[in-house]
Amino acid sequence: MPLNPANMIREPLVGFLIVGLLLFAADHQLNQNQPTIEITPALQQRLALLWETQTGQPPDAGELRSITDNWLREEILYREALAMKLDSDDEIIRRRLVQKLEFIIDEVSPALPTDAELRQYYQTHLEDYRLPERYSFIHYFYATPEAAEEARRRALAGETINGEPTLLNRANISKNLRQIAASFGPDFAVQLADSEATGWLPVIHSQYGYHLLNLTQRLPAEVVPFENVSQKVLEDITRSQTERRRNEWLESVRDQYRIIRSDEVR
Amino acid sequence: MKIKNLIVVSLLSALTACGGGTVDSSKEASATPAAKSQPDAATAHPGVPRDPERQAYFGDLHVHTMYSFDAFIFGTTASPDDAYTFAKGGTLRHPGGFDMTLPQPLDFYAVTDHAFYMGALRAMADPAQALSKHELSQGMDDLDNVPEGRRGRFNKIIQLIRSDRKDELLDPAVFKSAWDDTIAAANRHYDPGTFTTFIGYEFTASGDAFENLHRNVIFRGEKGPDLPYSRLASNDPETLWNWMDELRAQGIESLAIPHNSNGSDGMMFSLQDFTGKPLDASYADLRMRNEPLVEITQIKGTSDTHPALSPNDEWANFEIMPYKIATMQASRPDGSYVRQALLRGMELEEKQGFNPFKFGFIGSSDTHNASSDGPEDDHWGKTGKIDDSPAERASIPMKEPGEDGSRYRTIANTTWSAAGFAGVWAESNTREDIYDAFRRRETFATTGPRIKVRFFAGADMPEPNDPRLISRAYAAGVPMGGELSTEGKTSPEFLVWAAQDASSAGLQRLQIVKGVIRNGKPEEKVFDIACSDGGVVDPATHRCPDNGASVDLTTCRISADKGAADLRTVWRDPEFNSSENAFYYVRVLENPTCRWSTWDAIRSGYEPRPDYPATIQERAWSSPIWVAPADA
Numbered sequence: 004m005p006l007n008p009a010n011m012i013r014e015p016l017v018g019f020l021i022v023g024l025l026l027f028a029a030d031h032q033l034n035q036n037q038p039t040i041e042i043t044p045a046l047q048q049r050l051a052l053l054w055e056t057q058t059g060q061p062p063d064a065g066e067l068r069s070i071t072d073n074w075l076r077e078e079i080l081y082r083e084a085l086a087m088k089l090d091s092d093d094e095i096i097r098r099r100l101v102q103k104l105e106f107i108i109d110e111v112s113p114a115l116p117t118d119a120e121l122r123q124y125y126q127t128h129l130e131d132y133r134l135p136e137r138y139s140f141i142h143y144f145y146a147t148p149e150a151a152e153e154a155r156r157r158a159l160a161g162e163t164i165n166g167e168p169t170l171l172n173r174a175n176i177s178k179n180l181r182q183i184a185a186s187f188g189p190d191f192a193v194q195l196a197d198s199e200a201t202g203w204l205p206v207i208h209s210q211y212g213y214h215l216l217n218l219t220q221r222l223p224a225e226v227v228p229f230e231n232v233s234q235k236v237l238e239d240i241t242r243s244q245t246e247r248r249r250n251e252w253l254e255s256v257r258d259q260y261r262i263i264r265s266d267e268v269r
Numbered sequence: 270m271k272i273k274n275l276i277v278v279s280l281l282s283a284l285t286a287c288g289g290g291t292v293d294s295s296k297e298a299s300a301t302p303a304a305k306s307q308p309d310a311a312t313a314h315p316g317v318p319r320d321p322e323r324q325a326y327f328g329d330l331h332v333h334t335m336y337s338f339d340a341f342i343f344g345t346t347a348s349p350d351d352a353y354t355f356a357k358g359g360t361l362r363h364p365g366g367f368d369m370t371l372p373q374p375l376d377f378y379a380v381t382d383h384a385f386y387m388g389a390l391r392a393m394a395d396p397a398q399a400l401s402k403h404e405l406s407q408g409m410d411d412l413d414n415v416p417e418g419r420r421g422r423f424n425k426i427i428q429l430i431r432s433d434r435k436d437e438l439l440d441p442a443v444f445k446s447a448w449d450d451t452i453a454a455a456n457r458h459y460d461p462g463t464f465t466t467f468i469g470y471e472f473t474a475s476g477d478a479f480e481n482l483h484r485n486v487i488f489r490g491e492k493g494p495d496l497p498y499s500r501l502a503s504n505d506p507e508t509l510w511n512w513m514d515e516l517r518a519q520g521i522e523s524l525a526i527p528h529n530s531n532g533s534d535g536m537m538f539s540l541q542d543f544t545g546k547p548l549d550a551s552y553a554d555l556r557m558r559n560e561p562l563v564e565i566t567q568i569k570g571t572s573d574t575h576p577a578l579s580p581n582d583e584w585a586n587f588e589i590m591p592y593k594i595a596t597m598q599a600s601r602p603d604g605s606y607v608r609q610a611l612l613r614g615m616e617l618e619e620k621q622g623f624n625p626f627k628f629g630f631i632g633s634s635d636t637h638n639a640s641s642d643g644p645e646d647d648h649w650g651k652t653g654k655i656d657d658s659p660a661e662r663a664s665i666p667m668k669e670p671g672e673d674g675s676r677y678r679t680i681a682n683t684t685w686s687a688a689g690f691a692g693v694w695a696e697s698n699t700r701e702d703i704y705d706a707f708r709r710r711e712t713f714a715t716t717g718p719r720i721k722v723r724f725f726a727g728a729d730m731p732e733p734n735d736p737r738l739i740s741r742a743y744a745a746g747v748p749m750g751g752e753l754s755t756e757g758k759t760s761p762e763f764l765v766w767a768a769q770d771a772s773s774a775g776l777q778r779l780q781i782v783k784g785v786i787r788n789g790k791p792e793e794k795v796f797d798i799a800c801s802d803g804g805v806v807d808p809a810t811h812r813c814p815d816n817g818a819s820v821d822l823t824t825c826r827i828s829a830d831k832g833a834a835d836l837r838t839v840w841r842d843p844e845f846n847s848s849e850n851a852f853y854y855v856r857v858l859e860n861p862t863c864r865w866s867t868w869d870a871i872r873s874g875y876e877p878r879p880d881y882p883a884t885i886q887e888r889a890w891s892s893p894i895w896v897a898p899a900d901a
Contacts, residue, residue, distance in 0.1 A: 181373075182374070
């Protein structure tokens with residue numbers, strides 16, 4: 004018997020098949036619009052574990068059913084809340100999500116920088132490792148300008164001088180101007196910075212009185228050698244990499260948004 | 270000046286190889302702790318020069334980091350490492366998001382986290398730690414967003430740890446790792462001659478109703494105990510001292526420094542011990558062997574004295590913090606202040622032959638931000654995000670009135686101060702030299718400015734402009750913290766010398782605070798002894814004339830031409846009686862400047878609070894010198 008399509012449709016079996024297929028397609032279509040909540044073994048395992056860490060023992064069958072029911076109840080409420088867009092404009096949720104995302108970005112941490120990378124970072128950030136000018140001096144105190152000038156004449160002639168009693172420090176080693184201003188006052192620091200010589204400086208005055216200084220060393224502002232700051236360089240590079248990763252990620256998604264800012268004049 | 274019969278009990282000889290020599294006359298020699306195998310300060314660091322006339326070093330012995338249970342809740346994530354880096358001049362990020370730097374690095378620093386629950390709250394926020402599963406751990410990693418707020422969570426934790434569920438937050442591994450890190454950070458940052466660190470912690474004991482009995486324990490060497498002794502073992506300070514005695518016998522030398530006696534409701538200097546028994550000689554020995562110092566000033570107020578205890582001291586009403594610690598309940602002044610304690614101690618000595626309150630003074634901050642506080646004009650609070658803005662610390666009004674109708678937040682922090690520092694006179698900036706200065710009480714306290722103060726007593730002090738003033742003063746008497754005994758009829762001579770902090774206001778006056786047991790009764794008196802701006806002390810009232818220093822409360826500008834950079838004098842006690850027991854300590858007063866609360870208000874565009882002092886007279890205190898009849 005030849006196969007005639009018109010005859011085939013009339014066959015009861017084929018007719019059943021066609022109707023079945025149509026029903027199946029319709030059912031599939033309907034289910035796509037109806038959200039599913041599936042209680043999987045993995046989910047129940049997770050709930051059981053959480054229960055155990057909080058109570059110290061695994062849930063029995065009744066308890067497991069009860070915490071599963073509770074989870075289901077919360078999941079439905081949670082989804083309804085999302086559907087009602089209750090999460091938008093909620094500052095707590097907003098911040099929490101930002102934090103979660105930042106954690107995820109931060110977790111993609113690359114391998115420790117190599118020595119060469121550290122050195123390169125150091126070379127391109129030399130300003131971060133610069134020390135200001137530093138001074139080392141022996142300090143002699145006098146209550147009057149005459150006594151200080153007289154002591155300076157004697158010191159220049161090679162005589163020993165003692166200075167008058169003072170609570171200010173005698174020996175000052177490698178202090179920067181900020182520290183010197185804090186100990187001797189800002190006027191003192193300005194006069195010291197202005198003097199260009201080393202050795203016995205012209206007499207300096209301050210709120211305390213008159214100061215004769217034997218300036219033994221003036222260290223210029225300098226960049227600390229890499230070897231002495233490598234640990235700090237490592238910390239700095241790590242911090243800057245984290246910052247960069249966050250920014251890069253932000254830039255990569257930023258283009259998807261049309262941003263309208265009324266606070267910026269175009 | 271001749272006083273033939275004056276006997277100097279020299280302290281210098283006491284500071285020797287035993288390394289923890291207390292400063293005591295021969296009758297108390299048994300109280301001298303003799304920790305074995307302590308390094309000698311004179312030989313411990315051959316490369317570090319030592320000045321026999323001693324120099325002033327400034328530091329902070331009371332610093333909390335992320336390991337303290339309360340600091341963590343306040344938002345502090347700075348580690349002990351960060352704290353030491355900050356003290357050396359580095360920058361630290363405040364939990365509130367701004368940067369902090371000291372105007373001048375400190376010379377020494379000790380991180381002193383609470384021993385109980387050390388590291389625990391940080392672990393509660395770490396999902397990898399078992400403690401994070403506790404019910405109170407919920408949201409610990411995100412405290413800005415817990416519904417009850419940081420304060421609310423703090424109170425919940427306090428309730429739990431004061432209940433019989435206190436063990437729930439203990440994890441031995443967490444405790445051990447926090448303590449080991451504390452020790453390692455202190456040792457790592459120690460740079461002999463330049464920057465000294467001490468291993469330390471806080472013993473956070475209290476009475477049943479929040480009577481504050483807190484102490485900081487400071488270790489001399491590079492080794493600490495396996496774990497610090499905490500209130501979880503006992504709240505009785507005697508048990509702490511016994512533990513310290515045991516450690517000392519094993520070669521681990523330490524001392525304890527009580528603080529916030531002002532918040533102890535009379536318990537810190539009570540005449541009864543923790544169990545209610547009257548004090549006795551063995552209690553005094555135990556206490557003095559372990560507690561040569563007290564912290565007289567810090568952010569939570571000053572504990573020198575109280576107006577109710579010292580009605581004739583016009584400067585007694587200074588930075589009074591009237592509450593029991595961690596509450597807003599009143600703390601009784603009686604038994605809570607240092608000056609009265611010194612008097613009680615002498616009274617006990619005279620009547621019963623022992624003195625449990627013979628201590629020197631330091632100040633410190635008690636910061637919970639890992640950072641000592643800056644000057645009044647750069648105040649960043651003490652408790653992280655709890656008081657990181659003027660409205661939070663109630664120096665300006667809240668945006669909206671509180672539930673009780675108040676304009677300002679109701680909070681104990683309103684009675685707090687800006688800062689506090691410890692000063693020592695030591696041969697060099699090393700653990701050995703600075704610790705030994707603690708032991709001989711050659712220490713002083715300041716409210717923030719780095720005021721230096723020298724104080725000596727002896728029969729025949731050099732004149733104030735003697736070119737060898739200091740070496741002669743050491744040779745002729747005892748420095749602050751020392752003891753003199755005399756049979757002479759005339760007063761010993763007191764050499765007092767102070768210099769202002771170059772970046773703060775000038776000095777207004779030098780004072781001597783005298784306490785004496787007269788006819789069996791304690792008495793006290795404040796003498797002005799040197800005045801700035803050419804003023805002369807009135808011999809009848811013992812007061813300087815007003816030097817006219819003023820503060821412009823709209824700009825905080827001070828009168829630049831007032832005050833002294835340096836004040837010094839040799840003073841004799843006009844009321845001296847050689848048959849009386851007496852103590853003397855120095856109080857140095859600066860010219861008035863704006864208080865932190867005034868700076869806050871002006872910068873925020875508000876009037877300073879009318880119920881606060883608008884200005885403050887920053888000050889320094891020397892440790893006392895005790896003068897006793899020779900045959901007492």
